[in-house]
Amino acid sequence: MDYPGNLFVVAAPSGAGKSSLVKALLELDSRVQPSVSHTTRPPRGQEKHGREYFFVSADEFDQMVLAGAFVEWAHVHGQRYGTSRKAIEERIAQGADVILEIDFQGALQIKRIFANAVLIFILPPSWEELRSRLERRGEDSPEVIEVRLKNAAVEMTQAREFDFVIINELFERALFDLKAIVHAQRLKFSAQRRARADTFKALNIS
Ligand SMILES: Nc1nc2c(ncn2[C@@H]2O[C@H](COP(=O)(O)OP(=O)(O)O)[C@@H](O)[C@H]2O)c(=O)[nH]1
Numbered sequence: 461m462d463y464p465g466n467l468f469v470v471a472a473p474s475g476a477g478k479s480s481l482v483k484a485l486l487e488l489d490s491r492v493q494p495s496v497s498h499t500t501r502p503p504r505g506q507e508k509h510g511r512e513y514f515f516v517s518a519d520e521f522d523q524m525v526l527a528g529a530f531v532e533w534a535h536v537h538g539q540r541y542g543t544s545r546k547a548i549e550e551r552i553a554q555g556a557d558v559i560l561e562i563d564f565q566g567a568l569q570i571k572r573i574f575a576n577a578v579l580i581f582i583l584p585p586s587w588e589e590l591r592s593r594l595e596r597r598g599e600d601s602p603e604v605i606e607v608r609l610k611n612a613a614v615e616m617t618q619a620r621e622f623d624f625v626i627i628n629e630l631f632e633r634a635l636f637d638l639k640a641i642v643h644a645q646r647l648k649f650s651a652q653r654r655a656r657a658d659t660f661k662a663l664n665i666s
């Protein structure tokens with residue numbers, strides 16, 4: 461299905477910097493709107509219900525799955541996370557650009573449903589730096605950090621399936637790359653739509 465808005469999907473191993481990059485993009489570009497996912501994981505220190513996530517119980521999550529409320533959902537790091545239809549469909553239909561910060565399983569599901577979605581994978585420059593970012597962030601226990609690092613090895617093998625890979629070494633450089641991808645996609649789609657409208661007119665079809 462062809463929607464007037466663009467869909468961007470950002471995935472990365474935990475600690476690679478995707479939340480920081482997406483947050484910075486949202487501050488710079490008011491045309492991009494975040495999609496707020498539902499999760500069964502408990503909130504971290506500063507997180508607010510409805511801002512970073514909708515924090516729900518396992519039962520509430522099950523009910524949403526049964527009701528078909530998710531376009532995609534997945535088990536990640538021992539918890540469940542899902543993107544609700546409501547979070548994206550209406551908005552891209554109205555012409556907004558929506559950005560999803562989800563894991564690689566969800567990203568690949570989204571690409572099957574929205575063929576025009578742009579998949580972006582963020583990589584850290586090294587394993588040492590990934591570990592030290594998780595430790596410096598100071599939000600997760602040492603056990604949780606170990607699980608995330610272990611899962612990162614599997615997640616990173618999926619980077620090749622994505623349309624773009626950004627290495628987040630210098631933050632400003634990575635942010636520039638992310639902005640460039642968003643702008644390129646907008647130009648591509650507006651040019652395509654214009655060309656199609658012109659051809660439709662020339663052929664006298666609506
Ligand atoms: N499939 C899927 N993954 C999600 C969704 N929301 C978040 N995630 C992913 O779940 C993983 C864990 O997220 P989180 O607990 O916030 O930890 P963080 O990645 O360390 O910030 C990350 O890979 C997220 O991108 C979602 O709606 N669907």
Ligand SMILES: Nc1ncnc2c1ncn2[C@@H]1O[C@H](COP(=O)(O)OP(=O)(O)O)[C@@H](O)[C@H]1O
Nearest residue numbers: 474475476477478479480593597628629630631
């Ligand atoms: N390019 C960077 N250089 C150094 N630290 C970074 C960089 N990008 C992000 N960080 C820091 O690394 C930690 C993890 O980033 P975060 O955005 O929470 O990652 P993710 O959402 O991928 O789990 C945070 O403390 C963040 O401030």
